[in-house]
Each structure stands twice: as C-alpha cells, then as structure tokens.
Amino acid sequence: MALQITTARPTPELLDLPWRRPLEEWPEEVLAALPRGISRHVVRFVRLGRRVLAIKEINAEIADREYAMLRNLRRLHVPAVQPLGVVHGREAADGTPLDACLLTLHLEFSLPYRALFSQSLRPDTAVRLMDALALLLVRLHLEGFWWGDVSLSNTLFRRDAGAFAAYLVDAETGELHPSLSDGQRAHDLDLAQVNITGELMDLQAGGFLENGDPFEIAASIVERYHSLWEELTAPERFGVGDRWRVDERIRRLNDLGFDVDELSITTDVDGTHIQIQPKVVDAGHHSRRLLRLTGLDVGENQARRLLNDLDSFAAATDRQGDDEELVAHDWLTKVYEPVTRAVPRNLTTRLEPAEVFHEVLEHRWYMSERAGHDVPIEDAIQDYIRTVLPAKPEEESVVGVDTIEMPVIAKHD
Numbered sequence: 001m002a003l004q005i006t007t008a009r010p011t012p013e014l015l016d017l018p019w020r021r022p023l024e025e026w027p028e029e030v031l032a033a034l035p036r037g038i039s040r041h042v043v044r045f046v047r048l049g050r051r052v053l054a055i056k057e058i059n060a061e062i063a064d065r066e067y068a069m070l071r072n073l074r075r076l077h078v079p080a081v082q083p084l085g086v087v088h089g090r091e092a093a094d095g096t097p098l099d100a101c102l103l104t105l106h107l108e109f110s111l112p113y114r115a116l117f118s119q120s121l122r123p124d125t126a127v128r129l130m131d132a133l134a135l136l137l138v139r140l141h142l143e144g145f146w147w148g149d150v151s152l153s154n155t156l157f158r159r160d161a162g163a164f165a166a167y168l169v170d171a172e173t174g175e176l177h178p179s180l181s182d183g184q185r186a187h188d189l190d191l192a193q194v195n196i197t198g199e200l201m202d203l204q205a206g207g208f209l210e211n212g213d214p215f216e217i218a219a220s221i222v223e224r225y226h227s228l229w230e231e232l233t234a235p236e237r238f239g240v241g242d243r244w245r246v247d248e249r250i251r252r253l254n255d256l257g258f259d260v261d262e263l264s265i266t267t268d269v270d271g272t273h274i275q276i277q278p279k280v281v282d283a284g285h286h287s288r289r290l291l292r293l294t295g296l297d298v299g300e301n302q303a304r305r306l307l308n309d310l311d312s313f314a315a316a317t318d319r320q321g322d323d324e325e326l327v328a329h330d331w332l333t334k335v336y337e338p339v340t341r342a343v344p345r346n347l348t349t350r351l352e353p354a355e356v357f358h359e360v361l362e363h364r365w366y367m368s369e370r371a372g373h374d375v376p377i378e379d380a381i382q383d384y385i386r387t388v389l390p391a392k393p394e395e396e397s398v399v400g401v402d403t404i405e406m407p408v409i410a411k412h413d
C-alpha cells in the first residue's frame with residue numbers, strides 16, 4: 001500500500017511527517033501545544049513550516065466526506081475551518097493498516113469553549129458566545145447546511161472586535177441541501193439545545209460555570225436563532241414614501257454581519273406599498289453584479305450601496321418586471337450621473353465619483369431620518385456639496401478606497 005496525500009495546494013513538507021505511526025504516538029517535536037476541544041477521534045496539532053495543521057485520525061470514507069464538505073462550506077463562504085487535504089494508505093512499520101487523516105489549517109487565534117470558560121467568563125461574555133453560535137447556525141442554515149451535531153465542542157470561537165465569531169470545526173455529520181425545511185432546522189436546533197445543555201452542565205460540575213443555568217443559556221441560543229432568522233428572512237411592508245425605511249432594514253442586516261443581495265421588492269397593485277425580502281449572498285457578488293449592469297467598477301461596499309439604490313429606484317418607478325439592464329441604464333443616466341456631475345470641478349479631486357454618490361446617499365438618509373420622510377436627492381446633493389464636501393481633506397482623493405462601515409443609527413434591541 002502506498003501513502004497517498006491529497007491536498008488542495010502542493011505541500012511537499014507533509015511527506016516529512018511520521019505517517020507510519022498512529023497519531024497518538026507522534027513525537028513531541030512535531031506537535032504544537034495549543035488548546036484543543038473535546039473530540040471523539042484523536043486530533044493533534046502539528047507544526048508545518050510557519051503554519052500549524054490540525055490532523056484528525058479517522059476512517060477513510062468519513063475523511064473524504066468531511067474534506068469534501070469543508071471544501072463546499074468554504075465555497076459558500078461560511079465561517080468554518082479550512083480543509084487542507086486527506087492522507088490515505090497509511091501503514092504501521094509492521095504492515096498493520098492505519099486510519100486515514102483529515103488535515104485542516106489550524107484556525108489562528110481560535111479558542112475551544114472550554115478554554116474560554118476556564119478563564120472565568122463574565123455572564124455577558126457567555127451570552128455573546130451563544131450569540132455567535134446562533135449566528136453561525138443561521139448562516140449555515142441559510143446555505144442549506146444541516147449540521148446534525150451542533151455543539152460547543154464542534155465550534156471554535158475567535159474574538160472579533162469585542163465580540164466573538166463562531167466557526168464550524170466538525171462537519172462530519174453535515175448534509176448540504178439546496179435549502180432546508182422548517183423541520184430540518186428545528187431538528188438541528190433540538191440537537192443544539194440537548195448538546196449544549198449537556199456541555200454546560202459538565203462545565204458547571206467542574207466549577208467553571210458560576211452564574212447562569214445550563215438550560216436557560218442553551219434555550220437562549222434557540223431564541224436568539226429565531227430572532228436572527230426572522231430579521232434575515234421576513235418580508236416587510238412600507239409605504240412608497242418611506243424608502244428610507246428600506247435602508248434602515250439593510251443597515252440592521254449589515255450590522256448583523258450579513259450582506260444583502262438585491263432585495264426582492266414588489267409593489268401593491270395600486271403601488272402604495274413596497275414589500276422587501278432580503279437574500280443573503282457571498283462576497284464580491286455586488287461588485288460583479290454592478291459591473292455587469294452598469295459598467296461601474298467599484299468596491300464591494302460601494303457596489304452594495306449603489307445596487308440598493310438601483311433596486312429602490314426600480315421599485316419607486318414601478319419597473320421591477322422590466323429588463324434589468326434597461327432599468328440600470330436609466331438609473332445610471334437619471335440618478336447616478338446627475339449626482340456625480342453636480343460636484344463642482346474644484347471639488348472633484350476630493351473623492352472618487354462612486355464614493356461621492358455613496359456619501360450623498362448617506363447624507364440623504366440622515367436628512368430623511370431627521371425629517372421623518374423621504375428627502376429628494378437634489379436637496380441632498382446641494383446640502384452635501386455645501387456642508388460636507390468642502391471640509392474633506394485633499395489627501396482623501398485616493399482612487400479605489402472602499403467605503404467604511406457607517407455606524408448604525410436606528411439600533412433596535
């Protein structure tokens with residue numbers, strides 16, 4: 001039997017590892033001492049050049065399946081550990097066959113929940129951990145991934161600007177479907193609740209969970225999941241004069257870490273109400289779509305903003321059924337260009353046009369929010385040119401900078 005190493009990218013250093021020995025017996029000098037969670041299989045961290053790998057010794061078919069699944073999740077841009085490869089055909093020195101190995105890149109700065117809890121967590125930190133897990137589960141479900149083994153042990157946490165981000169680490173039981181039924185989602189949530197309650201009771205028995213009740217904490221994940229799911233998928237109705245509310249909804253979703261695809265916007269028969277239903281998409285989607293529709297080549301956040309405006313333009317002019325490119329052309333000539341052209345020549349070096357447009361939209365939103373009704377774009381341009389643009393330093397005229405995240409004003413808790 002020959003050793004067979006399959007990897008996503010060439011990694012010849014892998015040949016130097018002691019594949020002929022069971023993972024449990026690998027010598028200290030190849031191992032990396034990093035915190036590791038509870039597992040069914042033998043898992044070890046190994047140094048490989050400047051990187052650290054996680055190696056899991058596991059049955060060959062399961063290794064292949066999990067490898068393929070992690071690659072799919074990666075393609076879907078879901079936060080999960082990054083697969084590196086699988087190793088088959090292992091054999092001990094005496095010829096005994098050994099299990100296959102699944103290789104993933106160690107997720108830098110990640111912590112298993114036990115490591116987090118052993119640092120005596122404040123109660124609100126525990127809540128934020130659960131929030132992160134609920135968000136991960138929502139993202140997985142939106143992509144049609146049924147996890148089948150949701151648990152704290154199968155999740156890694158990473159500190160993210162004061163909060164936590166959760167990553168999937170164990171995809172062994174997962175199934176990818178075009179989309180999930182309510183029953184499938186409920187099943188995953190049941191599993192989550194049972195597993196997490198058990199894990200927290202375990203921590204409590206070890207003296208690591210001083211405040212809080214395991215049942216309540218686990219139930220709060222499910223609750224949080226439902227409100228996130230609702231926020232992301234529920235349709236909403238607005239009067240046509242309240243387009244700024246559409247913006248507000250998008251901001252809330254962005255604040256939750258979601259990018260919103262073209263909103264599916266429909267108007268009533270009499271055209272008095274707008275209904276929106278957000279769809280969640282992968283990175284780079286907006287700039288590709290905008291480029292295809294208008295030829296404008298801008299950063300992702302700018303593109304998202306511009307497309308949102310294009311979509312609400314289509315809704316306001318009651319043209320959602322029309323050819324997308326025609327509507328886009330109209331929007332370009334009737335909305336976008338007039339705005340970018342309105343900037344006086346002596347100010348055009350301050351900001352690139354797409355950024356000016358973006359800022360004018362922001363400005364209009366603030367004005368509308370203050371006024372409580374839509375402010376015409378012409379008023380917003382004039383006010384912006386008069387009050388905001390002259391104060392911009394010349395240095396900011398860097399082409400290609402992406403827009404920064406705007407603070408969310410209308411926070412709802």
Ligand SMILES: Nc1ncnc2c1ncn2[C@@H]1O[C@H](COP(=O)(O)OP(=O)(O)O)[C@@H](O)[C@H]1O
Nearest residue numbers: 036037039040041054081104105106107112170
């Ligand atoms: N790529 C990785 N980065 C960081 N930690 C990892 C990685 N892969 C595995 N681990 C650690 O190993 C533990 C067990 O991995 P897991 O895939 O859940 O194994 P099992 O299938 O045996 O349950 C995880 O809880 C995690 O702490």
Ligand SMILES: [Mg+2]
Nearest residue numbers: 039153154170
């Ligand atoms: Mg596991």
